[in-house]
Amino acid sequence: MRIGELSRRTGVSVPTIKYYVREGLLQAGQLTSPNQASYSELHERRLRLIRALIDVGGLSVAAVAEVLAAVDDPARPVHRVLGTASTRIAVERGDDGEGEKEAARGEVEAFLARRGWCVDRSHPAVESLVGAVTALARVGHGSLFAEVLDDYADAVEGIARADLDYVGRRVAVEDLVESVVIGTVLGDAVLAAMRRLAHVDASVRRFPPA
């Protein structure tokens, strides 16, 4: 199909498609004449994935490029790709006071050790967690992490089991890796929305309107 048709099918404008090609997110179409290229269903599928990661997952174009590089490298064994796909999605934030950060790191270390999670301490999500715990301390809610810790951990262990079951039911390896990426990024959006709804339900029950 031509780029106009690809744009119509996906709702992504032609200049944006060209931008993704320039940034290496989307392969260039097959040239059919010096100034015309043809795009396939694979382009369409990839483009939908890019949009979902950006629109719903809130990833930057640079982060999407990194995630797709991991998806496209067939040399990686499954568990490494799973690790990498999760890794690239980690938020990097927080540049606050070093003392609070070291205290937060101690809390996170103790938490990981107590739960017995097999996680490399250099995993970027460890750093994200340390950043979030540091931010909580700086706004005077340093105890939140300690108070909700094990309830959250129980919950995410259940979520991770469901996520891995979902991924395990996918057949082809390229589908599998894509599933991990989609499940991780869009799963976050699903969970955040569901958590807000569960808050509403729980507060209405605890504080019934007059």
Add this chain to the structure above:
Amino acid sequence: MRIGELSRRTGVSVPTIKYYVREGLLQAGQLTSPNQASYSELHERRLRLIRALIDVGGLSVAAVAEVLAAVDDPARPVHRVLGTASTRIAVERGDDGEGEKEAARGEVEAFLARRGWCVDRSHPAVESLVGAVTALARVGHGSLFAEVLDDYADAVEGIARADLDYVGRRVAVEDLVESVVIGTVLGDAVLAAMRRLAHVDASVRRFPPA
């Protein structure tokens, strides 16, 4: 304190502090001379909250302004403020095909009815969930929502209970509302990081390295 001291304590630059004042996120300091203002600990606390919502929560300046307006209105009964604080944080995304969106809405409605969650169908998080489920369908993972639904719901019910317990232990109402905002936004960051770590742990156990 002067604005320079406020900047030093919080790590937020003076022009950024002035920008927050212009945008209505932060109250202006008390004028002590025609071109000098004095800031209090309350300013410092509010500024830390603003930075946490932006840096760790990923909220826009406009979204922070809406959340803070809800925090600052003492006329709202607790359960409405809880609802509003969660509400304002909802992500608004997705503008895709109407057919897929209506199908996703049907799935979300059926899910809410089955779980018996007391949630107004006009709650913005319902729309966020519909958007995320629509995006999943468009990338060929429409079954993810159905497959992980009840495991996710069990998990977020546990999380919501822990969150409400945390909030319930706070004493003053203004602290309570601030706790909800902080817990919701920073809690999302904590949960996303923990979910990635739980993924790593679960994949290493299921697919052990050779």
